[in-house]
Amino acid sequence: MTKKETNSEAINDIILEDYYKLSIQVSLNGLSFCILDSIGKKIIRSESYRFRSRLNPFEAQKELKAFIKTQAITDYSFSEVIAVHRNDLFSLVPKVLFDPEELPNYLKYNAKILANDLLEYDEIPSFDLVNVYVPFVNINNDIYDLFGDFEFKHHATVLIESLLASSSSGNEPVCYVYVSPEEFDLIIVRNKKLLLFNNFTYKTPEDFLYYLMFSLEQLEFDTNEIKLRLFGAIEEGDAVFELCQEYIQNFSIYIPDIPDGLSY
Numbered sequence: 241m242t243k244k245e246t247n248s249e250a251i252n253d254i255i256l257e258d259y260y261k262l263s264i265q266v267s268l269n270g271l272s273f274c275i276l277d278s279i280g281k282k283i284i285r286s287e288s289y290r291f292r293s294r295l296n297p298f299e300a301q302k303e304l305k306a307f308i309k310t311q312a313i314t315d316y317s318f319s320e321v322i323a324v325h326r327n328d329l330f331s332l333v334p335k336v337l338f339d340p341e342e343l344p345n346y347l348k349y350n351a352k353i354l355a356n357d358l359l360e361y362d363e364i365p366s367f368d369l370v371n372v373y374v375p376f377v378n379i380n381n382d383i384y385d386l387f388g389d390f391e392f393k394h395h396a397t398v399l400i401e402s403l404l405a406s407s408s409s410g411n412e413p414v415c416y417v418y419v420s421p422e423e424f425d426l427i428i429v430r431n432k433k434l435l436l437f438n439n440f441t442y443k444t445p446e447d448f449l450y451y452l453m454f455s456l457e458q459l460e461f462d463t464n465e466i467k468l469r470l471f472g473a474i475e476e477g478d479a480v481f482e483l484c485q486e487y488i489q490n491f492s493i494y495i496p497d498i499p500d501g502l503s504y
Contacts, residue, residue, distance in 0.1 A: 260284065262318045262387070264304075265395070266379050267326035268294050269422065271307050275316060287311055290421065301378045314386055321390035323383050328439045329353065330373035330396050335363075338370040346372040362397040367404055367434060371397045396425070396437060403427055404434060406497050413461060416494065417452065419472040419480065424448065426455055435459065445479040449487065463487060469494035 261276045272288035289307055291300075308314065329351040343359040353359070353374060362371045373394040383390055403416055413430040422443065428436040436459060440451040456463060468491035474481060476493065484491055 258317065258319055260316055260318050261320040261322070262313070262316070263322050263324065264383065265324040265326060266300060266304060266376055267395075268296065268300055269420070271300075271304055273307075273311065273313060275313075275318075278319070285311075294422075297376050297378055300376070301382060304379055305382060308386065318387065321383070321387045323380065323390060323392040324395050324398055325373070325375045325379075325392060326395035327374065327376075330371055330394055332396070332400075332434070332437055333370045333372055335365075335368040335370055343372050347374070360392075360394075362393050364397060364400055367400065367432075369400065369434065371400070396439075399425060399427060400434060400437060402496060404429055404432055407432055412465075412467065414467045414469060415452075415456065415461075416469045416471070416496075419470055419474040421473055424451075424472075426452065428455075428459065428461075445483045448480050449483050452484070453487065464489045466490065468492075471496050 259277060259279045261278045263274045263276070265272045268291075270288065270290035272286075274286040275284040276282070277284055289303075291303065295303065329347065331346045331350055333346050338361075340361070343361065344353065347353050347359065351374070357374050358377050360373060360375050362373070363369075364371060371394050373396075375392060375394070380392060383392075399418060407414060407429045411431055413428055413435065416427040416429070418425040418427070423439065423441045426436065426438050426440065427434070436455065438455065440448075442448045442451065452468075453463070456466060466488070468484065468488045470481070470484065470491065471494040474493065481493075
């Protein structure tokens with residue numbers, strides 16, 4: 241016997257959709273989205289898609305349009321939409337040194353920016369930091385056309401807010417590594433303060449290990465003492481996991497409390 245949906249059930253579904261939150265993460269390597277029921281605190285849908293090769297922003301824009309259509313995301317209504325931009329065009333600035341009139345100067349030494357690039361920044365008030373970055377403007381425009389007003393942040397902002405908030409106030413440094421295919425973010429914190437955030441691209445597990453060990457060496461951390469926590473696209477038995485195990489004594493897979501949608 242097929243259960244019929246009553247009018248009250250249909251109305252309840254519509255009301256629940258008023259509390260759905262959509263998170264979209266966009267990079268030049270892939271896309272992901274997550275629909276969260278913010279009342280029931282449960283994931284309604286979550287999908288990710290990795291490109292076969294690294295794209296340019298306009299190619300990624302086309303992929304996002306097709307992805308949203310294929311996944312029928314616009315069939316839902318949302319109370320909140322957030323887009324997370326993942327790229328290496330960012331710079332972290334201490335709040336005391338930040339001037340909104342000087343955005344290009346914060347990026348020019350570690351990112352290639354063009355004269356017509358729109359620059360944005362995220363304030364991270366709990367930790368007295370500002371993240372200056374170049375968003376995917378063309379993708380923002382498409383998201384606005386589809387969903388109306390929305391919030392956007394840089395990927396680094398989301399990670400910093402989440403990891404620093406959940407880290408302990410102890411004096412021992414912890415090195416978090418968010419692993420993705422061909423790139424990773426390295427975040428070192430101590431006593432709820434950010435010591436380092438950097439993004440690296442890699443082709444082999446040996447590349448991964450080199451960048452990791454070099455970063456620890458520059459900050460003069462003992463690999464026998466520092467805590468290494470890997471998360472993202474990493475599992476026990478992976479080549480990267482096995483290689484890290486040979487050189488880092490105190491390490492493990494980490495399950496972070498970060499917003500949904502940060503994966504592909």
